[in-house]
Amino acid sequence: MVPDFLLPEWVPNAHPLIVHFPIALIFVSLAADALALWLGDQWETGREVATGLYAATGLSAVVSYYSGTWAIDTVPIVTPGAAQTLSTHSFWAWYTMASTSGYALLRTAGLFVSRVRARRSAHLVLFVLGLGTLYPMYETGENGGAMVYKRGVGVTRIQEVPPSSSPAQDSTRRDTVQAAEPTPRTGAP
Known part of the structure; x- marks a missing residue:
């Protein structure tokens, strides 16, 4: 758990700061893996680099998940819809x-199995399995975004609009910005 004094005042907990690491890392991992698959033997350490990135993705997903379980206690869940979205x-x-994490372990184990390392077809199968990790990450992000932007969980109003200081102004009147009227054209372009 991250102490409150280490967090900016505008964030209710560390989860919003941590959650973006696995999202970014999965795309970097897949890009490195695609490049390693495409280049083959021209990039000798490509599989190892991709596997290391997948391991970092798995570890950051673990940290992100647990930061989310700790974050639940720091934000109010006040509607049944918000509770369902949270669930x-x-x-x-x-x-x-x-x-x-499971995929990262599979990829790491594959580095030590010579039959897997030697075959490009095995690398292709592992790459396709890696693409499969995008769907649960998408669903997680979609529901996390819905919690914030649709349900308002973890969002606080930081700045209030100050009341009008002029007593002559009607409090129900709203100032609006109006578009400038077009000027009439005189002559040819």
């Missing part, structure tokens, strides 16, 4: 953590 988000977050 769905939590399920997909666990599934994302399990799938990315």
